[in-house]
Amino acid sequence: MKEKIIKFIKNQTILVIAFFAAVITMFIIPPNSNYLEYINIKVLVQLFCLMASIGGIRSLGVFEWIADFLLQKAGNLRKLGFIFLLVCFFSSMLVTNDVALLTFIPLTLIVYEKIQDEKSRILTIVLETAGANLGSMMTPFGNPQNLYLYDNYQLTTGDFLHTMLPSGTASLVMLTLLCFLLPADACMTGNSEKSGNFKKIKKSPLIVYLLLFGLCLLTVFRVVPMWICLLATIVFVPFRQLAKVDYGLLGTFLCFFIFVGNIAQIESVSRFFSEILSGREIIIAVLLSQVISNVPASVMLSGFTDHGTALLLGVNLGGLGTIIASLASLISFQFYKNTEKAESGKYLLVFSLVNFGMLAVLLALIFF
DSSP states (O other): OHHHHHHHHHHTHHHHHHHHHHHHHHHHSOOOTTHHHHOOHHHHHHHHHHHHHHHHHHHTTHHHHHHHHHHTTOOBHHHHHHHHHHHHHHHHHHHOHHHHHHHHHHHHHHHGGGOOOHHHHHHHHHHHHHHHHHHGGGSTTSSHHHHHHHHHTTOOHHHHHHHHHHHHHHHHHHHHHHGGGSOOOBOOOTTSTTTTOSOOOOHHHHHHHHHHHHHHHHHHTTSSOHHHHHHHHHHHSOHHHHTTSOHHHHHHHHHHHHHHHHHHHSHHHHHHHHHHHTTOHHHHHHHHHHHHOHHHHHHHHHTTOSOHHHHHHHHHHTTSSSTTSSHHHHHHHHHHHTSTTOOHHHHHHHHHHHHHHHHHHHHHHHHO
C-alpha cells in the first residue's frame, strides 16, 4: 500500500500539490455555493473530449504510420533529427504536446537502437521536446493552458494568432538552426527491420475519431455547444479508451480552480498578486512556470490579471527552462532515462542549455 502511494505521488506530483493547496485554502474559505463559480466546466469538458478523441486516433497507430513513412525519407542524422522535430512541432498543434511526445519519442528510441551515437540521440530528443512544447503554443487546443486561457479570457482566434505567431515562428527558426548541430552522417531509418511493422489502421473507428476530433475543435471555437461534444464522446468512444484519459490532469485543473478561487477571496493576497502582476505578466508567468510548470501557473495567475494575451505568451514561453517547466518535458526524460545506455546527467545538461538558451533569445526578442 505504501509503495502504491509513493508511486502515485511520483507520477502525479502536481496533482498532489494542487490537492493540498486547495484543501488548505478550504480552511480559510469554507466550501460554499461560490465554489461552483470557481470551476470552469467548459474547459474540463473540452479537455476530456480532446484527450478521448486524440487517444483513440493514437491507439489505431496513425501517428506511428505517419512517422514511419517520413523516416523512410531520411538519409542522415541531421535530416532524421529535422524530420522528428517537424513532426513533433506541427503535430503538437493538433494533438497536444503530451500526445506528440508520447507517440514520437518511443519511435526515436527505436530508430536510434541501430545508431551508435549517444550525443545525437540526446540532442534529437531534446529538440523534439522543445519542438512539441513550442509548436503546441500555436493553437488554442495545442496544450491545456492554451485551451483554458482561450476560454477564460474569451479570446478571438485573431487575438490568439497575433500573440503567439511571432514567437512560434522565431522558435521554429531557432530549432531548425539547432538541427545543424547534428552530424550529417548516414543513418539507418525507414529500412530497418522494425520499420513498417505497425498494425493496419482500421478505417471505421478512424473516421469516428476524426469526426469527434473535428467536433472538439468546433466546440473550442464556440461553434458547437460543449454538451453535444460531451454526449458524442461518451456515446462513440469505447469505455476502454475513456479509461485511458488523463484524469490526473483534469483533477489538477479542478484543484487549482478551487485554490485560485479561494485565494482571490482573500483581499490582502488578491491585492498582492494583482499589484505584482500588473505590467509583469510575461516575466512572472515564466518564472512561476519554472517551479510549478506552466499549466498550474496559468490557472493560478489568471485569477489576478485581466491581461490574458500577456499571460498566454508568458506561460507558453515558460514551458522552456527547467525540466518541470512543462510536464510534457518529463515524458521525454522518462522515456530516455529508462533506456539501457542513458546518460541522464548529460541529457539534463543539453536540455538546460537548449531550453534556457531559447528562452533567453525569445524574451530578448519580446522586450528589446
